[in-house]
Every structure is written in structure tokens, then in C-alpha cells.
Amino acid sequence: MDKVAVLGAGSWGTALAMVLNENGHDVRLWTHLKEHAEEINTTNKNQSYLPEVTLPSNLVAFNDLKEALQNVTSVIFVLPTSAIRDVCRQVAKVLDHKVTIIHGTKGIEPETLKRISEMMEEELPKHLFDEIVVLSGPSHAEEVSVKHPTTVTASSKNIKEAEKAQDLFINQYFRVYTSPDMVGVELGGSLKNIIALGAGISDGLGYGDNAKAALMTRGLAEIARLGTTMGADPLTFVGLSGIGDLIVTCTSVHSRNWKAGNLLAGGKGLNDVLEQMGMVVEGVRTTEAAYHLATTQDIEMPITKGIYKILFEDADPKEIVDQLMTRMRRHEMEDLSAILSDRYRT
Ligand SMILES: NC(=O)C1=CN([C@@H]2O[C@H](COP(=O)(O)OP(=O)(O)OC[C@H]3O[C@@H](n4cnc5c(N)ncnc54)[C@H](OP(=O)(O)O)[C@@H]3O)[C@@H](O)[C@H]2O)C=CC1
Numbered sequence: 001m002d003k004v005a006v007l008g009a010g011s012w013g014t015a016l017a018m019v020l021n022e023n024g025h026d027v028r029l030w031t032h033l034k035e036h037a038e039e040i041n042t043t044n045k046n047q048s049y050l051p052e053v054t055l056p057s058n059l060v061a062f063n064d065l066k067e068a069l070q071n072v073t074s075v076i077f078v079l080p081t082s083a084i085r086d087v088c089r090q091v092a093k094v095l096d097h098k099v100t101i102i103h104g105t106k107g108i109e110p111e112t113l114k115r116i117s118e119m120m121e122e123e124l125p126k127h128l129f130d131e132i133v134v135l136s137g138p139s140h141a142e143e144v145s146v147k148h149p150t151t152v153t154a155s156s157k158n159i160k161e162a163e164k165a166q167d168l169f170i171n172q173y174f175r176v177y178t179s180p181d182m183v184g185v186e187l188g189g190s191l192k193n194i195i196a197l198g199a200g201i202s203d204g205l206g207y208g209d210n211a212k213a214a215l216m217t218r219g220l221a222e223i224a225r226l227g228t229t230m231g232a233d234p235l236t237f238v239g240l241s242g243i244g245d246l247i248v249t250c251t252s253v254h255s256r257n258w259k260a261g262n263l264l265a266g267g268k269g270l271n272d273v274l275e276q277m278g279m280v281v282e283g284v285r286t287t288e289a290a291y292h293l294a295t296t297q298d299i300e301m302p303i304t305k306g307i308y309k310i311l312f313e314d315a316d317p318k319e320i321v322d323q324l325m326t327r328m329r330r331h332e333m334e335d336l337s338a339i340l341s342d343r344y345r346t
Pocket residue numbers: 008009010011012013014031032033049078079080081082083086087104105106107139140141142278279280282
């Protein structure tokens with residue numbers, strides 16, 4: 001049995017804490033709100049984030065970070081991208097020993113265009129950890145918390161650290177694979193949220209399965225183009241953190257990104273949509289980041305750019321679809337083939 005702290009008591013932090021609790025670990029679920037910790041400890045409920053579920057009574061919530069981190073062997077960060085740096089700085093002040101660091105966050109920081117592990121490496125002193133692990137894949141909290149079969153990938157620059165995460169989490173309903181491709185796993189998990197916003201918009205406009213399949217497939221082509229240029233293994237994008245997560249987020253009733261896209265297509269403004277969601281919609285900030293990455297790296301990402309225009313420039317979603325459908329004719333694998341042949345030539 002390990003002592004583990006999960007930082008972030010939203011839907012995903014709570015669901016992962018339940019998996020760890022099921023595996024017999026001593027789990028400390030940290031929330032930055034005192035009243036939230038009290039609610040969890042007194043009612044065994046997390047009403048705002050996972051209302052349908054009753055939490056195990058031995059799953060304890062903490063508001064004091066130093067207390068939550070005392071003697072733990074692993075720390076799991078499950079926060080919105082926007083909170084990662086702040087919480088890392090708080091951890092750096094109170095953590096006094098080396099631990100395994102894992103994160104389950106899916107995003108890219110728009111201001112710096114950095115992945116989550118890169119942000120964490122900048123904020124956490126090196127003596128506190130070996131290499132960071134990312135846990136990512138098709139895994140809606142609502143389903144994991146009721147023990148529906150789920151598969152994810154753990155990746156790290158040091159595969160031994162990824163295997164530690166695999167050991168901690170794996171069980172009969174939560175199967176964990178490993179991968180050495182940290183860049184690909186982090187990018188796949190983040191970029192699919194942009195396409196999920198698009199899938200919600202497409203469904204909201206009344207388009208059918210053909211349109212959604214097109215979005216997902218051509219969306220994956222964009223993800224692979226950018227990801228491969230940034231150093232990822234192209235094969236990762238046909239794995240759990242690539243196509244797997246893309247499928248679940250574009251097709252599930254649980255997806256916050258899909259729901260936000262759906263509301264946008266109905267004519268609501270972005271701020272109203274985000275307010276109504278009440279949970280983090282990572283795809284919005286990731287769209288901003290990917291738009292700038294595509295521009296700086298000179299990668300063609302027409303779907304991402306179209307969604308950027310809908311989100312930030314008030315473009316009409318239907319007009320964006322028309323523009324995408326009337327782009328210049330091309331060979332289906334044109335850009336990816338060029339990127340891959342460049343990569344294997346060098
Ligand atoms: N939900 C899911 O099914 C999955 C989510 N993910 C990823 O996990 C990450 C977290 O998502 P999720 O749990 O769904 O998010 P939620 O919106 O459900 O919860 C976010 C939690 O983080 C807290 N928080 C926000 N800002 C801060 C801060 N500055 N300091 C401390 N705590 C803060 C929130 O507190 P408050 O109540 O005050 O807002 C809330 O408890 C995201 O990157 C998401 O993409 C990955 C896989 C599945």
C-alpha cells in the first residue's frame with residue numbers, strides 16, 4: 001500500500017482517487033477550498049463535480065497541502081492547465097522529500113506554448129522527482145467512477161517511472177499501458193479537445209455522422225502533423241492517447257468540450273458557454289495555443305484555425321464549415337507524408 005496525494009478534487013481527480021482507493025492505497029484528495037474538503041469528508045459526495053457517485057468513506061479530502069503531502073510516495077496533479085504552475089509553486093514550498101510525480105491534465109499553455117510536463121519541470125525543484133509521468137487516454141471520470149472498463153497510457157522520459165504509475169493505478173477495470181513517447185501522449189490528449197469542440201459544433205449545426213467522421217479523421221491528421229513536427233512518434237496518434245481519446249471526446253455525452261461546442265453552435269457566446277459549463281473546458285485555451293504553434297511551426301491546421309476563428313473572432317460556424325469544404329483539392333496524406341519523409345531522411 002502506498003500513500004498518495006491527488007491534487008485537484010474536480011471530476012477527474014476524484015475519479016482517479018477512487019481508483020487508487022480501490023487498489024488499497026492511502027489516498028489524500030487535496031482541494032484548494034476548505035468547504036469543498038468538508039463537503040467530501042462529511043457527506044462522501046462531490047456534488048459539483050461527480051454528483052451521481054458516493055465516495056468511499058476512507059477516501060479523505062484535505063485542504064492543508066503540507067498535511068496532504070506528508071510521507072506520500074506519489075503526487076498526482078489533476079488540475080486545469082491554468083492552475084498547474086500555481087499549485088506546483090505551492091508544492092515546491094511544502095514538499096520535503098522525493099516522490100513520483102504523475103499528471104492527468106490535458107492542455108498546452110497558450111502564453112508559453114509549453115506542455116504540462118514542461119511547465120512542471122520549470123516550477124518543481126529537480127531534487128523532488130526523477131522524471132514526470134503523464135497519464136492520458138479515453139477516460140471520462142463519470143465512467144471510471146462507476147468502474148466501467150477503461151484503458152489509458154502512462155508515459156515518461158524514464159519508462160521505469162511510467163511503470164510505477166502503471167503499478168499504482170492498474171486494476172480489473174482500469175487498464176494502464178506504458179509508452180516512452182511523452183511528447184506524443186501529452187499532445188494527443190490535449191489537441192483532441194479542439195476537435196471535440198468542433199464535433200460539438202458540427203452536431204449543433206445539425207450535421208450528421210459523415211461530418212463528424214470527417215472532422216475526427218482530418219482532425220487526427222492535423223494532430224499528427226503538428227505532433228510529429230514537435231518530435232512525437234506518429235504511431236502514438238493511433239493509440240489510446242491519440243485516436244482513442246479523440247473518439248471518446250467527440251462522441252460521448254460526458255465530454256465538456258463537445259458540450260461547449262454544441263452550445264456555441266446554438267448561438268451562445270463563449271463567455272456564457274464557459275459560465276454555464278461550470279467545469280474546465282480545456283479545448284478553448286488549447287485552441288489558442290495550437291493556433292499559435294501552427295503559425296510559428298508553419299503547419300497546416302485548417303480545422304484548428306477555423307475553430308479559433310469561431311471562439312475568438314466571432315466567426316459564423318456554418319461559414320467556417322463551408323470554407324473547410326471548399327479548400328483547394330489535395331492528396332489525403334500529402335502533408336503527413338512530407339513531414340515523415342523529411343524525418344526519416346534526416
Ligand atoms: N473530467 C474528465 O473526465 C477528465 C479530465 N481530464 C483532465 O483533467 C484535468 C482536470 O479536469 P477535471 O477534473 O475534469 O476539472 P474540473 O473542472 O472537474 O475540476 C477542476 C478542479 O480544479 C480546481 N482548481 C481550479 N483552479 C485551481 C487552482 N488555481 N488551485 C487549486 N485548484 C484549482 C477546481 O476548484 P474550484 O471548484 O474552485 O473551481 C476543481 O476542484 C483537465 O486538464 C482535464 O482535461 C482528463 C481525463 C478525464
